[in-house]
Amino acid sequence: SSNNSFTLNGPGTISGSGGLVKQGSSLLTIVSGGNFTGPVTISGGAVYAGNNSFDSVSSITITNNATLDLGGGQIPGSKPVTVSGVGFNGEGALYNSYDNYPSESLNITLAGDTKFGGANRWDLSSGSQISGAHNLTIDLSSDADNHYAQWNSVTIGANVASITLTNGGSSITNALGVTGMDTSFQNPGTVLTISTNGQLVFYSGGFNGSIHLLNGAQIYHYTAPAGFAGNSMVFETGASLYSYYNSGATTPVNSAITLNGVAHFVIGDHNMVYTNVIS
Helix, strand or coil: CCCCCEEECCCCEECCCCCEEECCCCEEEECCEECCCCCEEECCCEEEECCCCCCCCCCEEECCCCEEECCCCCCCCCEEEEEEECCHHHCCCEECCCCCCCEECEEEEEEEEEEECCCCCCEECCCCEEECCCEEEEECCCCCCCCEEEEECCEECCCCCEEEEECCCCCCCEEEEEEEECCCECCCCCEEEECCCEEEEEEEEEECCEEEECCCCEEEECCCCCCECCCEEEECCCCEEEECCCCCCEEEECCEEEECCCCEEEECCCEEEECCCEC
C-alpha cells in the first residue's frame, strides 16, 4: 500500500516458515510478537518491527530507499541484512525510533551506498560485520536523546569504500563510540571520516582503520595503551585529539599523521609514541 498505513497488534504472534514482503510507500507497524522464520524484504516505505518481531527471520533485505525501524528490539545471531539507500524520507535504511538502546548482531552487506539513522540510539554488538564495495553514512542528527551510537568489535570488510559520521547539516554533536576495534578493519586503508561537530570516542581497545577528522571534529581516546594502527590519520584545521587516563601506560600511534592545518592535541596521564611520518 502507498495510500494507507497498517498496524498488526494484539496478543498473538506471527509464526510459520513463510516470509514477509513490504511494498508501497506506506508505514507498516508490527507490534505483535514474531517467531516466523522466512526472509523479510522491504522494498518501499517503512516497517516498524516492534516487540522483537524479526528475531527469528532468516534474513532481511532493504531496497528502494525503504526503512527498517528496529523499534527498540534486539536482533540476534549475526542476522544477514542486505541494505542500500538513504531510507524513507532520508531517515536511514536502518533506523531506531524507540528509546531502548538496542544492541543488534547483524551481518550487513551494502548493496549500494547506504545511510544509517535514528531518532534514538542503537548499537552494533560484537560479532556484527559490514561488507560491500559502497559508502556508508551514519547520520545521528535526528536522535532526540543524545546523538550517540556505539560499535563493539564490529568487523569492517576490506571492500567497504568509506564510512562517514555526518552532522546532517546540524550544529549538534554526533558521537560514535567504539570498543574492541583493534583488528576490526580488514583493510587498514578504509577511511572513517568524522564530520564537523562529530566525535569518535574510544572506551576500550584501539583502532586499525584510517581516520579523517574534518574541521572541528574530535577524538576522545580513553584506552591507553591501546593505540592507532591504521594507514593514516588526517587532521583538518580545528580538529582535536584528546588522550588521557590510564596513568603510566604508553600509547603507540603507528598511523602516518597528516596535518592540513592547526590541530589541537591534548595529552595527559600517559605517554604517546609516534612511530610513523608526521607531515
